[in-house]
Amino acid sequence: MALTLHAHPFSSYCQKVLTALYENGTLFEYRMLDNERANAELAALWPIRRFPVLVDGGRTIPEASIIIEHLGLWHPGPVSLIPEDPRPALDVRMMDRFFDNYIMTPMQRIVADRLRPEADRDPYGVAEARRMLDTAYAWLDRAMAGREWGAGEGFTMADCAAAPALFYAD
Numbered sequence: 762m763a764l765t766l767h768a769h770p771f772s773s774y775c776q777k778v779l780t781a782l783y784e785n786g787t788l789f790e791y792r793m794l795d796n797e798r799a800n801a802e803l804a805a806l807w808p809i810r811r812f813p814v815l816v817d818g819g820r821t822i823p824e825a826s827i828i829i830e831h832l833g834l835w836h837p838g839p840v841s842l843i844p845e846d847p848r849p850a851l852d853v854r855m856m857d858r859f860f861d862n863y864i865m866t867p868m869q870r871i872v873a874d875r876l877r878p879e880a881d882r883d884p885y886g887v888a889e890a891r892r893m894l895d896t897a898y899a900w901l902d903r904a905m906a907g908r909e910w911g912a913g914e915g916f917t918m919a920d921c922a923a924a925p926a927l928f929y930a931d
């Protein structure tokens with residue numbers, strides 16, 4: 762069944778899913794969210810209007826991590842991004858949550874604030890987000906000491922989450 766990814770190339774969460782798709786050479790149609798019609802299509806599929814969103818036949822799958830899990834279940838490729846053994850899989854999911862919640866979220870808060878009109882900016886929220894980033898980086902430095910990959914011994918969903926989050930946060 763044909764896959765369509767509603768996405769934008771500047772979006773960190775879209776980059777996370779694109780990494781998973783490219784890693785496995787999965788074929789898909791890229792529905793670029795760069796015009797009113799494409800945005801209206803997204804809103805009809807997922808009223809929350811956050812992207813990426815994957816359409817797989819009759820199913821609409823939102824949320825980057827869920828999309829990657831869905832791809833692994835329904836369109837597996839040569840690279841398993843979530844281990845089959847539930848125990849190491851839990852480590853991957855934990856690091857995936859870490860990158861989304863404690864790097865991606867505060868980073869997006871800081872960027873979104875910068876894009877707002879000056880009068881609507883939220884210096885308190887930005888300071889809080891910066892504190893979270895500092896805490897998260899300190900924890901990550903310790904967690905990554907002596908380790909090459911986000912979780913376990915190879916490339917996983919944790920690394921798909923890590924790369925765009927760390928790139929934009931930097």
Ligand SMILES: N[C@@H](CCC(=O)N[C@@H](CS)C(=O)NCC(=O)O)C(=O)O
Pocket residue numbers: 771772773774775810811812813823824825826
């Ligand atoms: N929890 C969602 C977050 C997705 C998200 O925040 N995407 C951003 C682009 S990176 C977005 O939709 N921004 C549009 C907006 O905030 O209106 C996921 O994991 O996919």
